[in-house]
Amino acid sequence: MLQVGINGYGTIGKRVADAVRAQPDMEVVGVAKTRPNFEAEGAIENGYSLYAAIEERAERFDDAGIELTGMVDEMVEQADVVVDACPSGIGAENKSLYDEHDTPALYQGGESADVGDVSFNARANFEDAVGARHVRVVSCNTTGLSRLIAPLREEYGVEKVRATLVRRGGDPAQSGRGPINDILPNPISLPSHHGPDVKTIFPDLAIDTLGLKVPATLMHMHSINVSLEAEPGAEEVRELLESQSRLFVVPEHMDIDGAGKLKEFAMDRGRPRADFWENCVWGESISMEDNDLYLFQAIHQESDVVPENVDAIRAVTNAADARESVETTNDALGISF
Numbered sequence: 001m002l003q004v005g006i007n008g009y010g011t012i013g014k015r016v017a018d019a020v021r022a023q024p025d026m027e028v029v030g031v032a033k034t035r036p037n038f039e040a041e042g043a044i045e046n047g048y049s050l051y052a053a054i055e056e057r058a059e060r061f062d063d064a065g066i067e068l069t070g071m072v073d074e075m076v077e078q079a080d081v082v083v084d085a086c087p088s089g090i091g092a093e094n095k096s097l098y099d100e101h102d103t104p105a106l107y108q109g110g111e112s113a114d115v116g117d118v119s120f121n122a123r124a125n126f127e128d129a130v131g132a133r134h135v136r137v138v139s140c141n142t143t144g145l146s147r148l149i150a151p152l153r154e155e156y157g158v159e160k161v162r163a164t165l166v167r168r169g170g171d172p173a174q175s176g177r178g179p180i181n182d183i184l185p186n187p188i189s190l191p192s193h194h195g196p197d198v199k200t201i202f203p204d205l206a207i208d209t210l211g212l213k214v215p216a217t218l219m220h221m222h223s224i225n226v227s228l229e230a231e232p233g234a235e236e237v238r239e240l241l242e243s244q245s246r247l248f249v250v251p252e253h254m255d256i257d258g259a260g261k262l263k264e265f266a267m268d269r270g271r272p273r274a275d276f277w278e279n280c281v282w283g284e285s286i287s288m289e290d291n292d293l294y295l296f297q298a299i300h301q302e303s304d305v306v307p308e309n310v311d312a313i314r315a316v317t318n319a320a321d322a323r324e325s326v327e328t329t330n331d332a333l334g335i336s337f
């Protein structure tokens with residue numbers, strides 16, 4: 001069993017911990033936090049060993065009556081791989097800790113690309129991360145774009161991608177984020193950082209991205225145009241996308257008109273935390289005009305990177321190839337829409 005430590009138990013970290021625990025070949029060594037808040041209580045409630053991320057603050061856990069197993073460096077020492085899910089920028093600061101213990105580490109998309117030897121998406125470049133010491137699992141938006149672009153490139157070739165990303169202002173628990181009542185071009189200057197980030201996965205891809213932020217918390221919405229090198233029919237493209245395990249092509253009969261109903265659907269199906277690990281591509285929106293593909297897809301920012309982290313653990317430990325890892329992850333999580 002691969003021993004996995006999770007440093008940073010917030011939105012991404014707690015989901016990755018649960019996903020790791022669900023795998024047949026992995027165990028969670030423990031999770032690390034700086035503060036004894038509700039998520040620390042939750043970690044104990046869920047049966048995870050809790051480690052203090054900052055030694056000087058360990059007594060705060062005692063004061064709150066929350067039992068610590070030890071300090072984060074002990075967790076890192078025991079782990080075969082650490083998943084760093086700390087806030088943006090802290091991951092890079094933690095890199096020396098992982099090196100001191102000779103423990104390979106995964107970082108999240110909020111870190112700059114140079115934190116890792118490689119940026120990772122399971123569908124697009126699993127092999128590049130095999131045996132790597134430091135791997136960055138790309139952001140929610142980059143993951144969503146990479147999963148879509150990979151099969152299109154393989155099947156038809158891609159001349160150029162143009163994507164407008166309508167981004168949620170914050171996650172549901174981020175009470176301080178906004179806008180509350182506005183629509184912001186964000187960033188105002190073009191291209192947004194997302195295009196260059198996708199190029200860390202596909203270096204030779206021509207891609208332009210524009211970003212906005214809106215008063216929503218549930219999901220991001222992408223408006224996509226891909227100029228293909230071939231002219232397949234819309235139905236053929238739809239079948240290709242339907243064949244991809246982490247793309248859910250939303251059927252017309254479901255009458256799902258937006259992110260709210262998608263999340264309701266995930267809740268109805270008993271998904272933990274109403275998570276949607278797959279890209280949600282509206283079937284009706286898949287259209288071809290000559291060689292131009294158009295579609296809308298929704299991306300659940302809090303969870304689409306979770307299966308990717310699980311696959312990246314197998315890549316760095318050389319525990320499975322891409323096909324085997326993705327199948328195992330999908331089976332364990334129940335990715336089956």
Ligand SMILES: NC(=O)c1ccc[n+]([C@@H]2O[C@H](COP(=O)([O-])OP(=O)(O)OC[C@H]3O[C@@H](n4cnc5c(N)ncnc54)[C@H](OP(=O)(O)O)[C@@H]3O)[C@@H](O)[C@H]2O)c1
Nearest residue numbers: 008009010011012033034035053085086088108110140301
């Ligand atoms: N949320 C998203 O939509 C999303 C999507 C994809 C990727 N990401 C990326 O994933 C990373 C984590 O984001 P997140 O949304 O999960 O953030 P988050 O909800 O704020 O969780 C981060 C957790 O790390 C803990 N932490 C802070 N400093 C720490 C330290 N020095 N050592 C250990 N733990 C520490 C924080 O809790 P305590 O201080 O209470 O311990 C917090 O719970 C970022 O790079 C982000 O860009 C986020």
